[in-house]
Each structure stands twice: as structure tokens, then as C-alpha cells.
Amino acid sequence: xxxxxxxxxxxxxxxxxxxxxxxxxxxxxxxxxxxxxxxxxxxxxxxxxxxxxxxxxxxxxxxxxxxxxxxxxxxxxxxxxxxxxxxxxxxxxxxxxxxxxxxxx
Numbered sequence: 001x002x003x004x005x006x007x008x009x010x011x012x013x014x015x016x017x018x019x020x021x022x023x024x025x026x027x028x029x030x031x032x033x034x035x036x037x038x039x040x041x042x043x044x045x046x047x048x049x050x051x052x053x054x055x056x057x058x059x060x061x062x063x064x065x066x067x068x069x070x071x072x073x074x075x076x077x078x079x080x081x082x083x084x085x086x087x088x089x090x091x092x093x094x095x096x097x098x099x100x101x102x103x104x105x
């Protein structure tokens with residue numbers, strides 16, 4: 001779901017400005033703007049409230065799960081390999097024996 005586009009479309013369909021939508025949903029115009037621009041991601045509760053203020057509702061419908069493409073799998077695998085290589089390159093300082101803080105008597 002493209003949340004910013006969905007919010008803009010619902011707001012425009014309702015004929016509301018960001019300011020009016022914000023007042024109806026109990027938030028600020030700056031927050032609505034941030035959600036619509038993708039700068040912030042609303043919680044499900046907030047998104048539901050914003051959509052309700054436009055006369056729409058959030059619904060979950062069954063659908064086919066999208067399988068990641070081969071390119072997405074390869075990109076993720078490369079990123080994981082890079083992280084593991086970086087972890088291996090970090091210096092290791094093992095002490096020959098475990099140390100515990102002294103206990104106050």
C-alpha cells in the first residue's frame with residue numbers, strides 16, 4: 001500500500017485541505033503533510049483515523065503474497081554478505097579468563 005498516495009487521494013476526493021483533515025483527525029497540518037510526503041509513516045490507528053476523517057475506511061483484504069524477485073534476493077544476499085564480512089573484520093579481543101566486577105562487602 002502506498003500510504004502517502006492513498007492519503008492524498010482520499011483527502012482530495014473528500015475535498016479537504018490538509019488543515020481541515022488535520023483538525024478532523026485530531027492532529028496538525030504539518031503531521032498530515034509529513035504523512036502525505038512520505039517523511040513520516042502513520043501507525044495503523046492513525047491511518048485509520050485519518051481515512052475515517054475523509055469518509056473512507058481502512059480494510060484488509062486477502063490477496064496473493066508477493067514473492068521477491070531474483071534481483072531482490074541477490075541484493076539482500078549481497079548486503080548480508082557485506083555485513084558478515086564487516087563483522088569478521090572487526091578486531092577481536094578475547095581475555096584468557098572471564099572477569100567479573102568485585103562485590104562490595
